Amino acid sequence: MKFDVLTLFPTIFQSLDESIIGKAKERGLIEINLVNIRDFSKDKHKKVDDTPYGGGAGMVMKPDVVYDAYLSVKDKNAKVIYLTPQGKVLKQDKVKELAKNEHLILLCGHYEGIDQRVLDEIVDEEISIGDYVLTGGEIPAMVLIDSVSRYVEGVLNEESIKEESFSDNLLEYPQYTRPEEFRGKKVPEVLISGHHENIEKWRKEQSLQITKIKRPDLLK
Ligand code: ADE
Numbered sequence: 001m002k003f004d005v006l007t008l009f010p011t012i013f014q015s016l017d018e019s020i021i022g023k024a025k026e027r028g029l030i031e032i033n034l035v036n037i038r039d040f041s042k043d044k045h046k047k048v049d050d051t052p053y054g055g056g057a058g059m060v061m062k063p064d065v066v067y068d069a070y071l072s073v074k075d076k077n078a079k080v081i082y083l084t085p086q087g088k089v090l091k092q093d094k095v096k097e098l099a100k101n102e103h104l105i106l107l108c109g110h111y112e113g114i115d116q117r118v119l120d121e122i123v124d125e126e127i128s129i130g131d132y133v134l135t136g137g138e139i140p141a142m143v144l145i146d147s148v149s150r151y152v153e154g155v156l157n158e159e160s161i162k163e164e165s166f167s168d169n170l171l172e173y174p175q176y177t178r179p180e181e182f183r184g185k186k187v188p189e190v191l192i193s194g195h196h197e198n199i200e201k202w203r204k205e206q207s208l209q210i211t212k213i214k215r216p217d218l219l220k
Contacts, residue, residue, distance in 0.1 A: 083137030087126030108137030
């Protein structure tokens with residue numbers, strides 16, 4: 001799966017070189033191509049933004065510069081996603097759906113936003129990662145890349161995907177590892193019983209219980 005990221009701050013994405021996503025990149029399961037929007041400025045000062053028509057605070061990213069950055073990666077089979085608090089809030093079902101694409105182009109805004117005309121021209125879908133405002137779309141783009149990449153074949157083992165939180169709309173059961181006793185607290189007996197049926201039953205009950213307490217909205 002390929003991600004092209006249009007951003008003014010490509011170095012923010014360095015953390016994707018670590019851990020599971022880093023390994024997936026190394027193994028060629030996913031490709032993350034960072035495109036610096038500033039490289040497409042025709043201005044001798046490499047200007048990428050300007051003051052808003054009509055006045056007001058902050059700066060607006062210029063449509064021509066963003067458009068040229070887009071043209072450098074354009075692919076009629078790719079979906080273009082703009083990360084914005086105005087978008088549809090990202091949920092696990094959406095993550096799974098996005099993972100079916102071969103190529104996503106992620107557009108990250110900064111400052112007061114991007115000229116509406118280029119958004120109207122190139123964006124297929126707007127996505128938000130939650131009802132709060134960040135300084136730019138870079139962290140949301142990383143959230144999207146991380147969550148979607150987990151569904152790319154080979155990135156995780158199949159079992160982790162089946163058993164994770166939100167599968168069947170339930171949260172995950174609690175996990176334990178050695179030592180068997182920690183600060184006076186023992187690992188639940190059933191987990192050391194070796195009785196697989198009972199373990200599975202206990203885990204299902206725990207998932208249901210935890211979801212009822214922490215996220216009752218998921219059960220509706
Ligand atoms: N840009 C700024 N805040 C955002 C959010 N919550 N989701 C997506 N993009 C954003």
